[in-house]
Amino acid sequence: MQKIINGIQQIGIGVADAKAVFNWYRVHLGFDIMVFNDVATAKLMTRYTAGTPEQRQAILALNMTGGGGLEIWQFKNRKPLPPDNSIQFGDLGINAIKIRSAKIEEVHKVLQNSNVTELSEILEGSHFYFKDPWGNWVQLVNEPYYFAKKDDDCGGVLGVVIGVSDMDASLHFYNKLLVYDRVLSDSSAVCKEFGTGKGSAYRRVLLSRSDQRSGGFGELYGPSQIELVQALDRIPNSIFKNRLWGDLGFIHLCFDVSGLDVLRLEAEKVGHSFTVDSANSFDMGDAAGRFAYMEDPDGTLIELVETHKVPVFKKWGIFINLKKRNPKKPLPKWMVKLMAIHKVKRDL
Secondary structure (H helix, E strand, O other): OOOEEEEEEEEEEEEOOHHHHHHHHHHHHOOOEEEEEEEEEEHHHHHHOOOOOEEEEEEEEEOOOOOEEEEEEEEOOOOOOOOOOOOOOOOEEEEEEEEEEOOHHHHHHHHHOOOOEOOOOOEOOOEEEEEOOOOOEEEEEEOOOOOOOOOOOOOOEEEEEEEEOOHHHHHHHHHHOOOOOEEEEEEEEEEOOOOOOOOEEEEEEEEEOOOOOOOOOHHHHOOOEEEEEEEOOOOOOEOOOOOOOOOOEEEEEEEEEEOHHHHHHHHHHOOOOOOEEOOOOEEEOOEEEEEEEEEOOOOOEEEEEEEEEEEEEHHHOEEEEOOOOOOOOOOOHHHHHHHHHHEOOOOO
16 A cells, blocks of 8 residues: 545634635635534544543535635634734744635636625736635635636635745655645745735745645545745744634645555654544544544644545435545546535525
């Protein structure tokens, strides 16, 4: 068996009202496929929830145009806390999510009439930033990949912007363990993007992968990017300092993987041992498989999911079973498109 990174499965977002956040992303950015909506206790995550198993609601939302999804995560018995300070570009952790679109001008016009804040101009014809109604930064990127629904304005998650303290250490981590082996750009300059005000100096490295779209759902996830940002003229804050996993903001970056045991051994050898490992099977709503967590050099949480089955027609007991398939072989496109049965057409 070998380690295979199939793509970005989802980005976790800690929220105070999961239904409201799902409804907004459904209407404005096309995340209208609800894979699951589950309430359970996160018993294995006590390392990151101050030793207390916290009950949570989790909604996994996909955009069938193509890309990763959003895991919208809400504490049920605790009020989630915001960051101690406003997030600045380069702060340690997930700064922003990247959403793909082949029609960024159209999306930009729509967002001008919505309740987003700090909407930038379209920069270099390739991207723009905004804050969603809950203060989370989003970068919309001109990227033409699509899986289905070619005519839709907006796709799913293309990647993330992650603040780091040591670029070389982070590059080694994301290359060695997660196989982001292509450097698309590497620059150092003063930047005024992303609410940086008068401008600060950063090194920015944009990474992608040579091996794209493997695994059962690899063609749905599509190509992905990780942008690493290091502040060069200030000491960055840690976004989740004095807070819990599940508090407000982007809580983890999740990859769909095969060969999780191989990755576990590799992670141990380079000093990034799994901090959480479900080891056998887990249930998350109607999806099943195994999950684990590790931390990047600055403590940003990386979730790894080896999916075994995904519900298609729950009431008839019909699931997509991945456990016995060739881990490199994509599922037939028509089969993945059956996920559209979970489309939500009105507010929850």
